[in-house]
Amino acid sequence: MKRKETSSEQEQSSDLNQMKRKQSNQNEQGVLYEQSTKQHLDTSSKNTYNGFRLPHRGFPIERRVITCELTPEVFFNEYVRTRRPVILVPPLNDEFELESWRKRLACLTSQYVNDLCGASMVRVEKRGEGNKFGRGLNLRMKLSDFIESIEGGQENLYLTTQDLDTDVEGKPDLMSTPCTQLYQAGDFPISPHLMRNLITMNVNLWWGRSNGGSSSGLHHDFHDNLYCLLKGTKKFRLFSPSDALMLYTSGNIIYVHENGRINYEGLPTFADGSDELARTAIIADEACAEAEQNLQKAREEGDEEAIEQAEKRLEDALENVVELESSRNGLAGVDDDEGSEGDDEIREIDGSEYGSEEEVPQISESDENEGERGMGKLPQNFSLVDDTDEWETAVDKWPLLRNTTPTDATIQAGELFYLPCGWFHEVFSMSDSGQDHKAFNYWFHPPDGDKFEMPYTSGFWMSDFKSRSLNSNSSDTVDA
Numbered sequence: 001m002k003r004k005e006t007s008s009e010q011e012q013s014s015d016l017n018q019m020k021r022k023q024s025n026q027n028e029q030g031v032l033y034e035q036s037t038k039q040h041l042d043t044s045s046k047n048t049y050n051g052f053r054l055p056h057r058g059f060p061i062e063r064r065v066i067t068c069e070l071t072p073e074v075f076f077n078e079y080v081r082t083r084r085p086v087i088l089v090p091p092l093n094d095e096f097e098l099e100s101w102r103k104r105l106a107c108l109t110s111q112y113v114n115d116l117c118g119a120s121m122v123r124v125e126k127r128g129e130g131n132k133f134g135r136g137l138n139l140r141m142k143l144s145d146f147i148e149s150i151e152g153g154q155e156n157l158y159l160t161t162q163d164l165d166t167d168v169e170g171k172p173d174l175m176s177t178p179c180t181q182l183y184q185a186g187d188f189p190i191s192p193h194l195m196r197n198l199i200t201m202n203v204n205l206w207w208g209r210s211n212g213g214s215s216s217g218l219h220h221d222f223h224d225n226l227y228c229l230l231k232g233t234k235k236f237r238l239f240s241p242s243d244a245l246m247l248y249t250s251g252n253i254i255y256v257h258e259n260g261r262i263n264y265e266g267l268p269t270f271a272d273g274s275d276e277l278a279r280t281a282i283i284a285d286e287a288c289a290e291a292e293q294n295l296q297k298a299r300e301e302g303d304e305e306a307i308e309q310a311e312k313r314l315e316d317a318l319e320n321v322v323e324l325e326s327s328r329n330g331l332a333g334v335d336d337d338e339g340s341e342g343d344d345e346i347r348e349i350d351g352s353e354y355g356s357e358e359e360v361p362q363i364s365e366s367d368e369n370e371g372e373r374g375m376g377k378l379p380q381n382f383s384l385v386d387d388t389d390e391w392e393t394a395v396d397k398w399p400l401l402r403n404t405t406p407t408d409a410t411i412q413a414g415e416l417f418y419l420p421c422g423w424f425h426e427v428f429s430m431s432d433s434g435q436d437h438k439a440f441n442y443w444f445h446p447p448d449g450d451k452f453e454m455p456y457t458s459g460f461w462m463s464d465f466k467s468r469s470l471n472s473n474s475s476d477t478v479d480a
Contacts, residue, residue: 047256049241051083054405061409088416101188118144120177127156159207198444206439216427218383223443227417232437241422246400251380260422271448421446
């Protein structure tokens with residue numbers, strides 16, 4: 001501000017502009033309040049979430065020490081099926097280490113990552129004004145340059161979700177640099193032992209530096225998240241999916257599924273995140289593959305009648321595939337955006353939303369707002385509430401917050417945090433004095449079944465997973 005140095009006319013013009021901006025903000029707030037209030041009044045028809053809810057404001061998130069009694073089946077029944085967040089604490093004596101990959105990743109050094117893939121290009125978010133990510137610019141730079149900046153003390157850069165390569169059918173890989181190289185080096189498995197019955201959607205490395213603390217912004221993810229803090233401290237401000245319609249989301253929520261999966265206007269999905277067109281496409285692809293096998297068998301046997309029938313079935317199957325591909329392309333991506341740290345924002349391809357850490361923006365997966373995001377427009381799964389850390393100020397500005405039940409959870413280096421999809425969270429990242437902060441996470445397609453052996457009511461995601469590239473020659477899938 002340089003008001004003292006301006007002329008009186010410039011001062012008057014500046015005052016007038018400030019008054020206009022203030023009036024505009026007040027009008028916008030009134031509209032948002034009215035819209036969100038209408039949503040709240042219609043909660044019974046829109047919000048069907050029936051998982052764990054915080055009994056009262058400030059209710060502590062459970063902290064559970066990892067022991068041999070915590071089997072994958074126990075973990076599923078007590079936390080995943082009930083949609084209950086939990087912080088997993090490694091045992092003090094280290095006599096039992098269920099997830100050994102956590103130790104390997106905890107030993108990651110800047111030099112190791114730089115030697116492994118420093119020459120690769122990565123996407124980095126550059127924080128804008130204030131201390132919040134999610135509203136800045138997305139840059140592309142060499143990983144080695146990013147590491148040099150972080151090591152040099154720069155605090156406005158953040159390594160988030162990365163663009164994913166796609167196969168000939170348009171399906172994205174499970175990971176990108178630097179996770180691809182870390183996976184090939186054996187630093188983590190595709191499926192962690194505790195959640196081996198769920199289907200992995202994506203894995204990411206989060207890396208930044210913030211001695212004073214930085215915020216991800218309040219948002220929710222579209223996938224279940226297993227978050228491993230490698231270095232630093234993270235504080236999560238949490239709201240359950242039952243509060244979704246009172247959190248002033250950028251997008252218009254049309255439905256909250258029983259498992260917490262949130263749908264936005266124009267982007268309906270099943271509870272597991274797939275959609276009807278994508279499921280139909282999988283069936284058509286499988287029918288086409290079966291028809292090709294039958295035709296090959298008929299030709300080998302020399303049965304002309306069988307060949308003719310097989311050719312007809314293959315022709316019909318191919319026509320169905322072409323029609324579905326046209327419909328799919330016309331939709332230009334059926335998924336929603338997820339968010340920022342904790343930011344699961346990626347474009348859905350073939351019925352799968354790919355993306356905020358903790359799940360941050362992603363272009364290849366489903367970030368149809370990517371270009372706008374760089375200009376400051378929030379993805380639909382972000383809340384317009386920008387000051388949850390100042391609660392009294394926030395509830396005065398956003399009245400419906402008074403009806404919500406938030407709580408806080410602090411995660412220390414070495415701990416794991418399970419957060420089901422649909423749980424809103426604002427993540428405050430803090431580095432240890434003079435150091436960086438790092439985290440690694442798995443995203444899983446949200447289960448809509450209640451049995452450990454069959455966590456999904458449809459076989460869609462398993463078929464999708466088998467068809468996606470791991471970008472690796474390694475065959476391991478589970479860390480014992």
